[in-house]
Amino acid sequence: MSKSLARVLALIVCLFSITSQAVAEVRIANIFADHMVLQRDKPLRIWGWADPGDQVQIEFAGQVATATADQNGAWEVTLQPLAASAEGRPLRVASGDKTIVVNDVLVGEVWHASGQSNMAMNVGAMTAELESVKVDIAAADLPALRFCRINEGESKAPQSDLSRPASWTVCTPTTVPGFSGAAFYFARRLNHELGVPIGIIDSSRGGTPIEPFIPRAAFTSHPTLQRELELGDAEDLAAIWRLKGGVQARDANWLPGRLFNSRMAPITRLAARGAIWYQGESNSGVQEDPRDYQFKMQALISGWRAALENETLPVYFAQLPGSGAGAGWPYLREQQRLAADFPNSGLVVTIDLDGPGIHPANKVDVGQRLARWALAKDYGKQIAFSGPLFDRQEIQGNDIVLHFRYAESGLMTADKEGLAQPQETPEAKLSHFEVTDKAGQWRPAHAKIEGETVVVHSPDVAAPIAVRYAYAVTPENCNLYNRDGLPAAPFCSQPQLLVYDPNLPQ
Template structure:
C-alpha cells in the first residue's frame, strides 16, 4: 500500500461516518465492552451535523446534539460494578445502532512499546496461562496498529471487544493480561483491558495534539498537518533541515552530485547482512547511499511518475535529480513516492536513496520485483537490478520527520488513542522508554503523556509506569547510562504526580535480553500498584553528622539486602562522572546510611547502569527503583 494512501486512509475513515444516515459509535464502544464504574459514562460517536441524538443504556436515557463536524457525546450517570449484561442503543431519528452484553467494572488502558506488546503466549508460562484464560468477566480490546498525521475517531482496521479465552488472548499483551487477571481475582468485578502498543515506538508518537504542540511547537505540528494534505509538499519543506544535518555530518551533498561518490555494485536486493564480502555484512548499523538511474524519453519525462523502492529498514530520504521526493522511517512499509514531471528530464535521471539503519540487518526488505518506476499512463520500468551503494561517513541517525511512522509527533496517539473517544478508564499502564534512551527530556514528555490521557479519559486516571528493566552492558565501575537516565526520568515524573505509581522491574530482566519473558511478575506488581499498594520510592537524601541518609516511602517490612550484608550498586558522585564511586550503605529500617568518605559528594545514585545487579528490596520482595538524587545539607 502506498504510504501516502496508508496515512490518509485513516483520515478518510474518520470523516466518512458523518455522511451515514445511522449514527456511528467511536471505535472503543461495542458489543461485550466494559464501562468504568463510579464515573459518569460518556459515549462518543458521529452522526449528521446538527442531528438530535438520543441514547438508552440499560433503562437510563440521555440526549445530545451532533456538532458542526458531526461529533456527539452522550453522558449517562455513574453506575456501580455489575456483571449483569445491559444494552446500549443510540439513535438520531434516521437509524439506530446498538451494543449488547455490556458490563460495568474497572477499565485499564495498557500502552507503550515492545515490552508491553510482548504477547501472552510468548511469556514464561504463557502456554498454561492461555489454556486457563477463560473468564467471561475479563474483556479485552486489542487496538490495531495505526500511525497517522491527524486524529481519527476510527481504528485503522476493525477491532472488537472479546471475553478472555484461549482463542482471544494469545496475542494480547502479557503484562496487561496478567495485571488485569490479578485484579479480577482480587476485586471480583468485571475488568476491561484495552491494549494499545507498538514495538520500537518513541514516547512522542503517543502525544496528544495539545501536548505535542507544547513540546515541539506549532511549526512542527503545521508540518505534520501539511503532510496529511500533501506528502510531497511536506517532504520538500522538511528536506532543508535534513540536508543541513547531513552536510554538517559528512561535508557532502550526494543528492546534488552523485558522480562524486565512489560507488560499488549492490550484490543483490536483500538485507545488508546478506551482502557477503562487503563491510555491511559485518556491521549493518549506519547510513548507506543507494543509487540508480532511469532513462526517459522526452515524452516519458513529461508525465508524472511513481518511484517504488520497497521496504527500507529502517529509514530513507529519497531524491530524484536532487529533488527530495520521500522521507520514511518504518521497517515494514513499502515506499511509493510521487515524482512530478517537473523533476524529470529526457535522458538519464538520477535516483539517490540515503538509507539509515539503527538495528538489525537493514536495507532492502522487499522482493526485487517490487522496485520500479511507473510512468503515469505509461510503462513500468523495473529497478530490480543495477543498483550501486556506498557506505556513508556517518553512522549517526538523521533527523526524524514529524510524520515518522514509529517516532512521529503524535502519530500513534492519532490512530490508536484518539479513536478511544471519551471513554472513562480507571487508569493506564505505561511500559516504554527503550527507544528514548539518549534523548533528553523524557520526564517532561511523560508528564505531558499523563496530561493528554487525562484530558481525553478523565482526571481520575491513575498512571502506572513500569521502570525499564536491566538490559545492556554490565559494568564493574560507575558509568554513565542512558537507560538509567530514563529510569530516573520515569521516577521523577511519577514523583511529581499525585495519582501515579512507579513499578520497578529492575530485577526481572537479563542483560542480554531486551524483552524479559517473565511478564507474570510484571503483571503482579502492576496489579499491586493498581490496587493502591504503595511502591518503594526514594524521597530525600540528606547529609550531616558525618553520614548521608536516604529515606524512602512505600516500604513495608523494612529494607533488606539479599545475599549480602549491604546493598549493591550504591554510588556517591560529585559534579562530574569521573567523581562517581561505589559506596557502602547500611540499612536502618526504611532508610539507608552512607558514611561520608571525605570526598566531594553532591548526588547519590542507585542501580545506575544499563544492566545493574541489585539486591535491595522491601519486606514484600518489591525492589527499590533505580534513581539519582541530589544531596541536601
C-alpha cells in the same frame, strides 16, 4: 447524447441522491462493539453520527436517552453512572427504521494500556521462557476480562473515529495468548481483588518513542518538546535526531502526536479509570538521546488528562528493566524516577526481574506491581504498592546517609528468583552503590542498612557529595528491598551530576 437523454440522466442522479440521503443510516462510534466494557460509577458518553437533524434514541441498562444530530451529523448522549455488572446487556441505538445493537456489554473498570514493545509483548510470547505461563493460559477462562487492541496507523491530525469497528475480545484460554502480558496480569489481579469486569484498551506500538503518544497541546510544556513539534511539523526526522533530548525518528510513526491522533483521540470521550504505561526503550537505545524524558513523561500524563477531561487520571508506569540495549538506559531509568513525582502517578520498578535482552519474559510481576498501585491508590486496598524511593541524603563526614519513602516496613537485602517472592538474604552485602566528590568521578562504595536508612561510604572518596545506585546498563543482583518485598528504584541523590553525552561511556 441528446438533450432529452441528458435531462433524464440528470433526473435519475438527483432522485438517487435524494433517496440515498433519505435512507442514510445512523451509526455509533467504532469503539462501541460487542463484548465491550463500560466504566462504572461515571457518566457514560455515547456518541456517533446520523443525518443532520435526525432524532437518535439510545437504550442501555434500563436508561433511555435521546439526541438530535447537529449540522455536521454528530450526536451524543450521556447516560447516568451505573454500578458494575457482569451481565452482558445490549446497547441499542435507533434512528428512524434503523437500529444498531451492541451485544454483551458489561460495566466495570476500564483501563488504557500503552507504550511500546514491552507493553505489546503478549502472553503467548512469554511461554518461550516461562513454562508456568502455560498454566495461566489454561486457567484463563475469565469472561469478565475483555481486551480491545487498537492498531491504527499514524495520523497528522486528530481523528474523530477509529477507521474500523473495534474488536473487544473475551478472555479465554484460546484468546489470552494474544493479549498484552503486562496488561493481562494487571487486569487479572484487579478482577480477582475487586470482583468486577475489567476492560483493557491496548494502544501500544512496538519500536516507538514516547513522542507520538503525546497529544499536540502538551508539547508546549518544555523547550525540547516545543522544538520537536516544530521539526515534526516540518517532517525533518534528521533534525529531531540531532536535537539535544531528541529522538531517532525512523518514519512518521515516530513523529510528535501521530499515534495519539489515531489511537487515542477518537476514544477520549469513553470513560476510563486510568492508564498503565511501559515504554522508554526507543528513547534510550543505541544513538538515542534520553535527556528530558522526565518532561516528556509528564507531558504525556498531563496531555492525556486534558484530552480525557480528567485532571486526576491515574497513570502508573514501568521503569526499564535490568537488561539493557545501550548507554542511555541507566540515564532514562533516572528520568523515569524523577517523572514519578508527578501527582497521581506511580513508578513500577523492574530492575530485579530476571530475563535477557530488552524484552524480559516476566510480565507477571510487572502486571501485578502495576495492579498494586491501582488497588492501593484507586480502590482503597490496604496493600504495599511501592518499593523504596530515594527521598534525601545527609552527609556525615565521609558517610552519606540515605533516606527513602516507602521504607516504613524497614529495609532488607533480598534475592528474587524467577516468579518467586523475594527471599531475605541477611548476610548479603548491598551491591551497585557508588559515590562521587566534586571531581566528578564515581567510585564503588560500601553500603549498609540501618533501620529505614542506608549508610554509604567509600575509602577512595574523602569528601563525598552524592550517591547513585544501580546506575548501569545491565546491573545484576540489585538487592535492596523494603520488607514488603518490593525493590528499590535505581537513583542518583544529585541527578544534576548525571551529565549524559551519547558519545562518551557512562
